[in-house]
Amino acid sequence: MVLELSSDKKTWIRQPIIVVLGHVDHGKTTLLDKIRGTAVAKKEPGEITQHVGASVVPASVLNKITEPLKKYFPKLVIEIPGLLFIDTPGHELFSNLRRRGGSVADMAILVVDVVEGFQPQTIEALNILKEKRVPFIVAANKIDRLEGWKAFPDTPFLESVKRQSPRTISILEERIYQLVGKLYEHGFESERFDRVKDFRRTVAIVPISAKTGEGISELLALIAGLAQQFMKKKLVTSEDAARGVVLEVKEEQGLGTTIDVIIYDGVLSKNDLFVVVGKNGPIVTRVRSLLMPRPLQDMRMHEGRFVQVDLVTAATGVKISAPGLEDALAGSPFYVIPSEDRIQEFTRMVQEEVSQIRFKGESD
Numbered sequence: 547m548v549l550e551l552s553s554d555k556k557t558w559i560r561q562p563i564i565v566v567l568g569h570v571d572h573g574k575t576t577l578l579d580k581i582r583g584t585a586v587a588k589k590e591p592g593e594i595t596q597h598v599g600a601s602v603v604p605a606s607v608l609n610k611i612t613e614p615l616k617k618y619f620p621k622l623v624i625e626i627p628g629l630l631f632i633d634t635p636g637h638e639l640f641s642n643l644r645r646r647g648g649s650v651a652d653m654a655i656l657v658v659d660v661v662e663g664f665q666p667q668t669i670e671a672l673n674i675l676k677e678k679r680v681p682f683i684v685a686a687n688k689i690d691r692l693e694g695w696k697a698f699p700d701t702p703f704l705e706s707v708k709r710q711s712p713r714t715i716s717i718l719e720e721r722i723y724q725l726v727g728k729l730y731e732h733g734f735e736s737e738r739f740d741r742v743k744d745f746r747r748t749v750a751i752v753p754i755s756a757k758t759g760e761g762i763s764e765l766l767a768l769i770a771g772l773a774q775q776f777m778k779k780k781l782v783t784s785e786d787a788a789r790g791v792v793l794e795v796k797e798e799q800g801l802g803t804t805i806d807v808i809i810y811d812g813v814l815s816k817n818d819l820f821v822v823v824g825k826n827g828p829i830v831t832r833v834r835s836l837l838m839p840r841p842l843q844d845m846r847m848h849e850g851r852f853v854q855v856d857l858v859t860a861a862t863g864v865k866i867s868a869p870g871l872e873d874a875l876a877g878s879p880f881y882v883i884p885s886e887d888r889i890q891e892f893t894r895m896v897q898e899e900v901s902q903i904r905f906k907g908e909s910d
């Protein structure tokens with residue numbers, strides 16, 4: 547994973563952070579479950595796919611998944627260490643993922659029920675993505691519900707579609723062009739992914755079924771391919787002090803108030819000094835423990851759901867226990883403070899940053 551050694555500092559390419567958005571019942575949760583299931587089933591022994599608040603599809607899994615696609619995309623070689631999916635779909639979590647100048651999410655999947663088409667929350671999601679300038683692809687979900695569709699579970703879409711009747715294919719085409727039309731109304735050129743010529747200008751639409759698994763390999767391959775082609779620079783991170791965002795603030799039995807943090811940059815260690823924003827201003831405290839989900843095969847109830855680790859590296863989702871987090875706010879920036887003499891500089895920085903934003907629970 548180490549990319550190069552420059553000025554004695556290690557740098558590496560981290561996983562792109564991906565969110566799933568879309569209208570209620572269009573299949574966001576089912577898609578995330580399917581992706582997690584795929585990652586677990588195809589991972590190498592010992593590889594960790596579960597983070598706190600997020601799941602990883604490791605490079606090894608991406609390689610296996612994209613193998614059957616080589617004949618369509620001969621140039622696709624996985625260069626990123628994997629994809630990190632935020633586990634909770636929807637706008638609210640997404641709006642907590644803010645960072646200065648944009649979003650912690652590097653990319654998004656906009657899920658649209660291919661039968662129902664655009665719905666109010668689809669448009670809301672699209673507007674949020676536009677405003678935050680987050681690149682996205684569209685997952686045209688539930689293709690198995692199209693009239694006459696014959697399901698070929700866990701098959702690439704391009705294989706499955708060859709085996710459908712001309713009538714079903716024309717129904718699919720019609721639905722896709724309805725999506726293309728809607729996207730155009732909102733200012734986006736789009737096209738079915740296998741017909742896109744320039745991915746920087748055209749939003750790719752991937753027909754999938756989160757239920758049967760058709761098209762999931764193309765969806766993952768496309769995200770990986772786009773991330774490594776267009777955002778490699780943004781994905782380079784180093785041994786510097788960690789930066790992240792607080793996804794959730796949670797009371798945990800035996801641990802008190804903890805924060806679930808997505809780290810998008812740097813390295814975070816036990817005892818690190820950090821700042822987050824609370825209801826009454828910045829909170830400066832030290833990491834008491836870093837907690838990751840306990841692997842399933844190692845689930846002994848009396849030991850709790852988490853294991854302690856000494857250090858985590860971007861990109862990751864981690865639970866942090868520390869004194870004084872009771873008032874911490876979800877959506878707050880999270881910065882490690884490199885030395886005590888820089889506390890003021892960092893508290894001022896987060897204060898400035900959050901003066902622009904409103905948190906959940908504050909009045910509109």
Ligand code: GDP
Nearest residue numbers: 569570571572573574575576687688755756757
């Ligand atoms: P969310 O509200 O967007 O998270 O939607 P869910 O994932 O909860 O899905 C809503 C309903 O659609 C559930 O009953 C799912 O089983 C169903 N569903 C999701 N994806 C598919 C799909 O690809 N095909 C079919 N037939 N049903 C699906």
